[in-house]
Amino acid sequence: MSVLALQEYEFERQFNEDEAIRWMQENWKKSFLFSALYAACILGGRHVMKQREKFELRKPLVLWSLTLAAFSIFGAIRTGGYMMNILMTKGLKQSVCDQSFYNGPVSKFWAYAFVLSKAPELGDTLFIVLRKQKLIFLHWYHHITVLLYSWYSYKDMVAGGGWFMTMNYLVHAVMYSYYALRAAGFKISRKFAMFITLTQITQMVMGCVVNYLVYSWMQQGQECPSHVQNIVWSSLMYLSYFVLFCQFFFEAYITKTKSNAAKKSQ
Template sequence: MNMSVLTLQEYEFEKQFNEHEAIQWMQENWKKSFLFSALYAAFIFGGRHLMNKRAKFELRKPLVLWSLSLAVFSIFGAVRTAPYMLYILMTKGLKQSVCDQSFYIGPVSKFWAYAFVLSKAPELGDTIFIILRKQKLIFLHWYHHITVLLYSWYSYKDMVAGGGWFMTMNYGVHAVMYSYYALRAAGFRVSRKFAMFITLSQITQMLVGCVINYLVFSWMQHGQCHSHVQNIIWSSLMYLSYFVLFCHFFFEAYIGKTTKARKVD
């Protein structure tokens, strides 16, 4: 397979996408992510209060459609961005794949980079189902949604280094994760090991994110990576906090429960 042909072959909607207008719009409007986050937080606490004395909604079919749509979107995003990143990595090396800003403006990837950051706003809708179905809402869930939205919009406007890695990894993990959610919502029995695999993938993603931040900082000192210290600090804190929270979730959800079950037996 000719990787260069695969990477540069564009669909018409990708060709027509104007990345310069997108970047300009984000530079002018990225702070609206704070408004979305505030409204989201208000909905969480207000919604939980309203649902305290109400019967839960089933919403099984809407949840299947919601999860399936996000799964399809993430699969397409992963399929379109991963070959591009792989091509850069194999032909130009690790440093270029991390530092090159072409992911934001290059063929194919430019559309999916913008689609990625915009998608973090509607993804907040995940929480609507949790609240209306009166399921357990953990801190990791809403903290992750808010911080990813804020950081994605904040970073896209500056086209910072490392973005290609961050977005491609997230597309890949979400492709698997939302497919799993769709299957579960549809009533299919999915192996517990598959859920463990997803969480381990998320933990790995956070570790790689920390490594990418370190590389960006190191190469930035030599003028080879476009970023700024403030962005790297926020990104590093975000990825480190995710790593700790996902590790804690993994222990509580899989190891802790198994240990307790053995003690009961």
């Protein structure tokens, strides 16, 4: 065992990844059902809330965000440590192409936990609807497509999954911690929110880079298990996220900053 390898916890050691992968291969299309129910709940919820006063829900939101923050932090530490070990001992190509992330020690549990977590994470939107906040296209589009792609890809144990999941764990660890602090009433600098969006944009760029590497190595006949259809869908997803997050960054931070500055000068 490498000196950089992480010590396994008992629940990680006992996790049966073969059974998990088999279940996902048989049931991954249920993600479409979850997505349809999610969309229906959004439409129905917003219709109902038109006639009602908004709910405060501060304490439930703090608890919800703290739970997801803790899950993401732990997931980021475990998968990040595993990926760092692979990078430093076996190199970049192995970290991208090796399927050991799905069935290796430590990471196998967190890979499955990651894809399953995309279903309960849909609950984020419930707070937006019940609190009558602005629901932007990026929010619900991102939730649906991540759920669909994660379940679709896990069943095939595609190359690049370790990078995709670890990056998402890292970003969510920061993002949900920020949400929890905000919901608890702490005043957080606007620059921290900007930093989170920039990390999300960076994540999308890295996702496209990983897809390019997988495709290039596949074309060269090297062992990098994926298929073109998956790479196409993944690349389209990451590119769309990149455009939408850049648009959000510009509208939320650049345009508003200029508008506020103009008002102050009047």
